[in-house]
Amino acid sequence: MLDDFMMRAALAGLGVVLAAxxxxxxxxxxxxxxxxxxxxxxxxxxxxISLALSISVFAGVLAVALLMAILVTLTSGxxxxxxxxxxxxxxxxxxxxxxxxxxxxxxxxxLMAYLFGDILAVGRDDLAVIWSGSLLVLALMAWRWQPLLLxxxxxxxxxxxxxxxxxxxxxxxxxxxVVVAVAIKVVGVLLIAALLIIPAATARGFSTTPEAMAGxxxxxxxxxxxxxxxxxxxxxxxxxxxxxxxxxVAFLLITSLARLTRARALH
Amino acid sequence: xxxxxxxxxxxxxxTHSPTALxxxxxxxxxxxxxxxxxxxxxxxxxxEIVTVVGPNGSGKSTLLRALIGAIDLNRGRVRKAAGLRxxxxxxxxxxxxxxxxxxxxxxxxxxxxxxxxxxxxxxRAGIPxxxxxxxxxxxxxxxxxxxxxxxxxxxxxxxxxxxxSQGLDQTGIADFYRQLEVIRDEIGCGILMVxxxxxxxMRAADRVICINHHICCxxxxxxxxxxxxxxxLFGTDDxxxxxxxxxxxxxxxxDHDDEVRDAG
Numbered sequence: 001m002l003d004d005f006m007m008r009a010a011l012a013g014l015g016v017v018l019a020a021x022x023x024x025x026x027x028x029x030x031x032x033x034x035x036x037x038x039x040x041x042x043x044x045x046x047x048x049i050s051l052a053l054s055i056s057v058f059a060g061v062l063a064v065a066l067l068m069a070i071l072v073t074l075t076s077g078x079x080x081x082x083x084x085x086x087x088x089x090x091x092x093x094x095x096x097x098x099x100x101x102x103x104x105x106x107x108x109x110x111l112m113a114y115l116f117g118d119i120l121a122v123g124r125d126d127l128a129v130i131w132s133g134s135l136l137v138l139a140l141m142a143w144r145w146q147p148l149l150l151x152x153x154x155x156x157x158x159x160x161x162x163x164x165x166x167x168x169x170x171x172x173x174x175x176x177x178v179v180v181a182v183a184i185k186v187v188g189v190l191l192i193a194a195l196l197i198i199p200a201a202t203a204r205g206f207s208t209t210p211e212a213m214a215g216x217x218x219x220x221x222x223x224x225x226x227x228x229x230x231x232x233x234x235x236x237x238x239x240x241x242x243x244x245x246x247x248x249v250a251f252l253l254i255t256s257l258a259r260l261t262r263a264r265a266l267h
Numbered sequence: 268x269x270x271x272x273x274x275x276x277x278x279x280x281x282t283h284s285p286t287a288l289x290x291x292x293x294x295x296x297x298x299x300x301x302x303x304x305x306x307x308x309x310x311x312x313x314x315e316i317v318t319v320v321g322p323n324g325s326g327k328s329t330l331l332r333a334l335i336g337a338i339d340l341n342r343g344r345v346r347k348a349a350g351l352r353x354x355x356x357x358x359x360x361x362x363x364x365x366x367x368x369x370x371x372x373x374x375x376x377x378x379x380x381x382x383x384x385x386x387x388x389x390x391r392a393g394i395p396x397x398x399x400x401x402x403x404x405x406x407x408x409x410x411x412x413x414x415x416x417x418x419x420x421x422x423x424x425x426x427x428x429x430x431x432s433q434g435l436d437q438t439g440i441a442d443f444y445r446q447l448e449v450i451r452d453e454i455g456c457g458i459l460m461v462x463x464x465x466x467x468x469m470r471a472a473d474r475v476i477c478i479n480h481h482i483c484c485x486x487x488x489x490x491x492x493x494x495x496x497x498x499x500l501f502g503t504d505d506x507x508x509x510x511x512x513x514x515x516x517x518x519x520x521x522d523h524d525d526e527v528r529d530a531g
Contacts, residue, residue, distance in 0.1 A: 029366040146377035153362055153376065159337040160355030160427065163377070207367045208401070 005120055010229055012122040012130050013243065016183045017195060017221025019134035022141040022214040023175050024200035029152050029210075030172075034083055035072070037193035038090030040180050042068040044097030044189055047114045051104055057114075058129050058181050065177035068093060073173060094189075117188035117240035119229075126185050133182035137175045141214075144171050149210055187240035194244045195221065202251040205258035220250055286312055288348050288425045288457045289334060295342035296326070296333050303329050305481040307343070311425065316451060316458040318472035320465060322500055325479040327461040328358050331429050334459075351425060354418030354456070356411070358429035364403050371398045374417045384420065392416035393442075407434030419450065426450070428460035440464065444471040465501065 027036050043061045050060025068089055075085060101111060113121070122130075141148075151158045151165035158165045183192045203216030228243030235242070290310035296303050303326045311317050321327050332338050334345055335355055347353075362368060374385045389395050392412040397405065405413060411434045418426060426447075432440045448471055451458055462468040469475060469488040476485040483496035491497050 029363050031363065150377045152366065153368070153373070154357060154360050156332060156335065156337050156357045157355060157360075160335040160353045161377070201365070204365050204367065208369065209367055209372060213367055
């Protein structure tokens with residue numbers, strides 16, 4: 001079964017969107033969309049470092065994404081607004097990453113594969129890494145679901161009840177770094193944030209509970225991966241971007257449909 | 268308890284009272300070099316209703332947030348009774364509209380509660396019909412009531428209210444403060460609240476703490492309103508109104524209109 005590259009691609013895509021679904025909901029609820037994108041951009045520096053040191057790209061990206069996320073969390077609220085800090089760190093690490101890669105003359109790499117992903121080239125080892133990371137994130141989300149939700153609604157309520165919202169956001173940060181690291185092969189650094197945000201935003205249109213929204217995001221993500229894979233095969237288009245296009249069409253359709261039904265319910 | 272409930276002296280000496288629910292010693296908080304709270308000593312005993320008053324920007328909300336542990340202290344410490352359950356009603360709570368959250372689900376965060384218990388809490392807070400309404404669809408007053416219902420759900424030892432009557436109309440406010448005493452008597456909790464609503468707040472309080480970054484004065488409502496520090500901050504206009512309220516607080520338990528007229 002795993003001998004077929006399309007099958008491996010589908011499994012890789014499913015692994016990523018399943019983990020991205022609950023995490024993406026928190027990214028949307030907590031308005032961390034730019035945080036997600038910035039962490040992903042920083043991943044290019046991770047790619048460069050892993051190639052230079054000949055270590056696994058997954059480990060390099062995970063380390064840089066974590067470092068970047070923790071740096072931002074620690075330095076935020078000290079003079080600069082969060083988005084300014086993120087902008088500086090994300091784009092500088094993207095630029096330094098691109099420059100660093102150009103120095104690696106003895107490694108011939110296809111940079112496009114890291115910017116936009118190369119889901120059709122996913123091997124068995126990649127699948128193992130993707131699904132380990134994905135299951136880890138899902139377990140973390142399931143374990144911390146209630147306290148994370150409370151901290152998202154109000155950090156002060158969480159504090160008052162003996163919770164630790166700072167620790168909860170650290171869990172989110174770690175989960176985000178893991179998803180970025182496993183998704184880089186699938187959709188590339190430039191489109192990872194799309195897989196986090198678009199399915200969650202789509203699911204909002206038809207959800208009345210947080211859990212339904214996470215589940216809905218998973219369904220939208222799975223549908224986008226399968227349809228996107230099929231579409232890119234039929235139309236001979238790049239696979240990662242096609243998956244994101246499908247998700248976006250779903251977002252537009254479902255959001256307008258939800259608007260319509262809500263408008264009709266009011267009349 | 269060996270600790271008299273109504274503390275009438277104007278300076279408290281919280282020398283690690285074993286009965287205190289919460290006790291702050293030499294609390295100092297500042298943001299970016301600007302000092303917001305200076306040397307606050309405060310303690311609150313079970314069954315006591317304490318109101319913090321002060322002008323805008325005097326650090327009232329910061330004090331509550333420091334007490335619950337949401338703010339790093341520059342100095343001093345906060346001691347809580349072991350296993351203290353706090354019901355907290357924040358001044359502002361913004362729920363992003365992308366988060367689909369019904370009132371019932373909000374009350375079930377983070378711990379799940381039996382359906383009947385949630386219904387009872389909502390009924391007590393005066394919004395029995397809103398269990399399945401989305402939090403973002405509630406009116407200002409309903410939202411405050413939902414926050415209150417959640418704060419009371421687990422029968423807290425200490426209820427902390429930050430401008431909890433905002434969004435309520437005059438009738439609602441009068442009801443609200445009357446209800447606080449009922450709640451205190453029912454579950455025996457201490458209540459620490461912040462309000463700018465001087466008239467009504469003073470009526471419900473056993474002790475008033477007037478702060479303007481530091482504690483200006485504290486004591487029984489009558490004592491505080493007579494204090495020169497209080498008059499310097501608020502003037503004397505409220506005194507007449509307070510006198511009317513103090514005169515016979517239970518004269519018109521069901522006739523809010525009269526009270527509002529009296530106050531005005």
